[in-house]
Amino acid sequence: MKLHTPLCDLLGTRLPIIQAPMAGGTTTPALVAAAAKAGALGSFGFAYAQPEAMQRDVEAVRALTDAPINLNFFVNAQPAPIPPESQRGAIEAITGYYQALGLPAPAPVRTPYAPDLNAQLAMAEDIKPAVLTFHLNDLPADRLKRLRARGIKTGGSATCVAEALHLEALGVDFIIAQGGEAGGHRGTFQRNPYEAMTGTLALTRLIVRAVNIPVVAAGGIMDGAGIAAVLALGAQGAQLGTAFIPCTESGSPPIHKQSLLAARDDTTVITEKFTGKPARGLVNRYIREMNASDAPQLDFPAQGVLSGPLRAASAKSNQGAGNPDFLAMWAGQAAPLSREMSAAQLVITLEHETLEALERLAALRR
Numbered sequence: 461m462k463l464h465t466p467l468c469d470l471l472g473t474r475l476p477i478i479q480a481p482m483a484g485g486t487t488t489p490a491l492v493a494a495a496a497k498a499g500a501l502g503s504f505g506f507a508y509a510q511p512e513a514m515q516r517d518v519e520a521v522r523a524l525t526d527a528p529i530n531l532n533f534f535v536n537a538q539p540a541p542i543p544p545e546s547q548r549g550a551i552e553a554i555t556g557y558y559q560a561l562g563l564p565a566p567a568p569v570r571t572p573y574a575p576d577l578n579a580q581l582a583m584a585e586d587i588k589p590a591v592l593t594f595h596l597n598d599l600p601a602d603r604l605k606r607l608r609a610r611g612i613k614t615g616g617s618a619t620c621v622a623e624a625l626h627l628e629a630l631g632v633d634f635i636i637a638q639g640g641e642a643g644g645h646r647g648t649f650q651r652n653p654y655e656a657m658t659g660t661l662a663l664t665r666l667i668v669r670a671v672n673i674p675v676v677a678a679g680g681i682m683d684g685a686g687i688a689a690v691l692a693l694g695a696q697g698a699q700l701g702t703a704f705i706p707c708t709e710s711g712s713p714p715i716h717k718q719s720l721l722a723a724r725d726d727t728t729v730i731t732e733k734f735t736g737k738p739a740r741g742l743v744n745r746y747i748r749e750m751n752a753s754d755a756p757q758l759d760f761p762a763q764g765v766l767s768g769p770l771r772a773a774s775a776k777s778n779q780g781a782g783n784p785d786f787l788a789m790w791a792g793q794a795a796p797l798s799r800e801m802s803a804a805q806l807v808i809t810l811e812h813e814t815l816e817a818l819e820r821l822a823a824l825r826r
């Protein structure tokens with residue numbers, strides 16, 4: 461038996477499984493190559509990557525496999541410079557944490573806060589990946605047309621039906637339905653993100669019924685049972701993020717991996733305090749204290765620049781063992797289903813589990 465949907469033909473993959481792009485170092489070339497070689501769509505989270513680094517990372521994958529890969533970007537207007545005096549409250553709110561980790565006092569952050577999206581997209585057009593996906597907002601229709609003219613399939617994240625219909629009208633090839641369970645940043649761009657937390661089960665079905673292009677479900681999917689569930693809802697594929705974090709090839713800090721593997725219940729919450737935009741992660745001291753305070757924060761992604769040294773030092777503290785207190789340990793609500801294995805093993809396990817789950821369901825017919 462083969463696990464196949466029309467999405468596999470669209471993306472050129474063997475399986476309807478996408479290893480989610482995870483910006484911030486998780487999606488290393490080794491992870492992307494291993495997932496792609498095993499039959500999933502391997503994805504780079506290039507939100508914070510400069511074009512030269514993108515080129516280097518893609519070359520590293522292409523030396524290992526010619527399987528299709530996905531490049532993913534954050535769509536977010538570059539915010540204007542924030543005068544140092546307007547940053548005072550946000551800086552004061554985290555100065556104590558800097559001290560606790562032995563870091564020099566935080567300095568006001570300066571533009572550019574993130575790489576230039578146009579330069580990243582220009583490099584992506586040169587690289588010509590099989591797939592390009594985007595998160596946090598839309599891409600203009602003419603940009604999508606240009607990517608399509610180069611033979612690149614495009615997909616965008618939607619957290620509600622209105623966003624899915626909007627992306628379909630702009631001309632994407634597929635929609636990623638990001639349910640409220642999902643780890644990492646909320647992709648919401650047309651609604652109040654706190655009012656667009658529809659769970660993966662409801663959201664997938666709503667979007668499948670609303671659009672005429674393939675839908676990929678994301679959020680809380682960790683095994684073949686979860687993949688079979690979203691296929692039953694009419695999704696043509698599943699995008700899994702958290703499940704790939706503990707993989708041998710992932711670049712997440714060991715303390716993040718260990719915290720996922722030790723999880724026994726859902727302890728994730730939403731916070732804006734790491735980057736300035738709502739994102740789901742394992743609760744820790746920083747999130748608990750900062751979410752409870754009314755201290756000001758900077759806009760996305762400037763707040764991320766401010767918290768960056770704290771996160772990096774937290775990952776390396778305790779003689780390199782790491783301290784979970786100040787780390788952004790993004791994770792979905794099904795984190796306790798995390799498993800430790802290589803990415804290739806995970807993809808093959810997911811394939812077998814999905815087929816088994818589908819057989820179990822078929823056996824219910826009398």
Ligand SMILES: Cc1cc2nc3c(=O)[nH]c(=O)nc-3n(C[C@H](O)[C@H](O)[C@H](O)COP(=O)(O)O)c2cc1C
Nearest residue numbers: 480482483505595642643644679680701702790792
């Ligand atoms: C560590 C981490 C980083 C993420 N970074 C990105 C990203 O750069 N781009 C993106 O489109 N989605 C990103 N996501 C969200 C995933 O695409 C996806 O929606 C999510 O992982 C699905 O939920 P799950 O983690 O429960 O599988 C990230 C998720 C995690 C856990």
